Amino acid sequence: MPVDRPRGAAPVAGFLPRAPTGWRAAVLALAALAAITPRLAASAPSGGGDPEDTGAAPAAARAVTPSAAVAPRDALAGQLDDQVASVERALAAVGDKLSAAEVARIRRLGAAMRAGHAAPGDRAALVARRRAAARLLLERDRGERALFADEIARLRAARTRLAGERAELPGIALPTELLRPAPGKIARHFGTLEHERSRAALSRRGLDIEVGDHSPVVAPAAGTVRYAGAIRGLAQGVILDHGAYVTVVGKLAEVALPVGAPIAAGDRIGRAARHRVYLEVRVKLGPGGLPIDPEPLFAADHPAPPRPRLR
Secondary structure, three states: OOOOEEOOOOOOHHHOOOOOOOHHHHHHHHHHHHHHHHHHHOOOOOOOOOHHHHOOOOOOOEEEOOOOOOOHHHHHHHHHHHHHHHHHHHHHHHHHHHHHHHHHHHHHHHHHHHHOOOOOOOOHHHHHHHHHHHHHHHHHHHHHHHHHHHHHHHHHHHHHHHHHHHHHHHHOOOOOOEOOOOOOOEEEOOEEEEEOOOOOEEEEOOEEEEOOOOOEEEOOOOEEEEEEEEOOOOEEEEEEEOOOEEEEEEEEEEOOOOOOOEEOOOEEEEEEOOOEEEEEEEEOOOOOOEEEOOHHHEOOOOOOOOEOOOO
């Protein structure tokens, strides 16, 4: 999640193996990723492996461009429209490949029929080899066409799902206000950034807040704890379910929240591992949810004082 991805390179469901859909897939993916993290945590820096958290020099400087102020619903509509466009391009590309495969199949079928007729003087062994090669090529073509047909079916299903989510979007209750997990300025903004050396456009799905070392961290909104523990790249973290969306608060030193526990906005959920706290907001649309910029939703420059958790 904190990993920068090329802009517009979010995976399309049609290209992936069948998996649980909806917001639960996001929680399951995060939990599965976290399950392998303890083996890596022993050798990882306490800040979650982020060079800017540990003081190490980054591999290449980046010029960050904070995303322009866009209403969350409009931002989500744009993401869905981009995914639809990606699916349509993929459908066209796979359709072209299927057509080419059909042309090749017809050509090979003719060759196979010619190979099946032995000319006078042909040895029986030579004829048998030709026929075996023809059968092998035809079988390969059949398997290739089946793969293309299956991919087209998956892409069409993805297009149908995206159309349904686009129609559902106006009725989704999006967050209107969030507390900052900890006081501090935003060190890394949500949105597009440019790699200084390659000039490649990258996209960040959350934001980092510069905080005091080991500052208390609070819940940005009322909800339910869905996961608490190690998250690869984010040290320790918490996934909170708020109904129509989930928040991920990471780069924590430790957390001690039971899964399923209700939590109020401003409740303390842990301490910063070092001097940054990560926040990501994902709306429950699609297999992994769609991210929105948390920055415009902050209620004030500083969070409410941490509330003690009841034991």
